[in-house]
Amino acid sequence: MPELPEVEVTRRSVVDRITGARIEALRLGKPLRWPLGLQAQALQGRTVRDVRRRGKYLLMDLDQGLLMWHLGMSGSLAFAPPGQAPGPHDHADLVTNQGTLRLHDPRRFGAVIHVHSETDPRARKLLDGLGVEPLSPFFTPEGLHAGLQLRRSPIKSVLLAGDLVVGVGNIYASESLFLAGIRPTLAAQRISRPRAARLHAAIRTVLQQALDSGGSTLRDYRNGLGQTGHFQLQVKVYGRDGEPCDVCATPIRRIVQGQRATYYCPTCQKA
DNA sequence: AAAAGCCCCTGGATGC
DNA sequence: TGCATCCAGGGGCTTT
Incomplete structure (x- = not known):
């Protein structure tokens, strides 16, 4: 969570x-x-x-x-x-x-x-093995692209692993890839420099929006004051298997990668 | 060294 | 209503 x-x-x-x-x-x-x-x-x-x-x-x-x-x-x-x-x-x-x-x-x-x-x-x-903080100045499009070049795994799994960039869990990995228009199954090393830059921006945007919403509460999450978050109301793909994409109305698809669910729009996220 | 699988644990939703 | 099955926001550890 x-x-x-x-x-x-x-x-x-x-x-x-x-x-x-x-x-x-x-x-x-x-x-x-x-x-x-x-x-x-x-x-x-x-x-x-x-x-x-x-x-x-x-x-x-x-x-x-x-x-x-x-x-x-x-x-x-x-x-x-x-x-x-x-x-x-x-x-x-x-x-x-x-x-x-x-x-x-x-x-x-x-x-x-x-x-x-x-x-x-x-x-x-x-x-020691943790990656860069995504909201810090050390997270750059160039650095992300360079790191992705070294990985053959699907981009979704690379984001989740946390050794390149930290903090992007299962919800925000799917959401970031949707915003960037990148298919979660794409091998990380096949992501071009411009698309890595889009992904960099998307990760920051999604995490910042979630922060502004107090996070996501799917079931258990509460902040230190016992309050729930609201970002779950803004998700575009996560948990929306079969529902129409907000952008193009194509049904959102659910797949499994590394024993974790991934959600994406097959139309908006080409390869 | 990277990648893939396994496992920790409990509760809620779903289906028969 | 009762029971079995599946699923869940993470990540360390082991094996390949």
């Missing part, structure tokens, strides 16, 4: 309130994807300095150490109403003097990881 826009919306909705907070406890529920790393005890008394985002990871800088969060497929991170006990799908409570940040994650693909710093081997293992 949570792709770059959802993670970024979450970050923005919690950063002000959690920054400067003093951690009283980290209470864990059912096990998440990875073990915490250090002792939850070690977090007691630490102060939150900042919350950053790298790809789909939230990086919470502490006065000593770093807390990494991942929302997986079904996770959301939000302040719990005062006094409300954790439910069956609440698996981590960061209790602070400025409120309790609660990770709600029914499928438990999410993670909370405590490391000494970003250069900790455990952190590096997860962060």
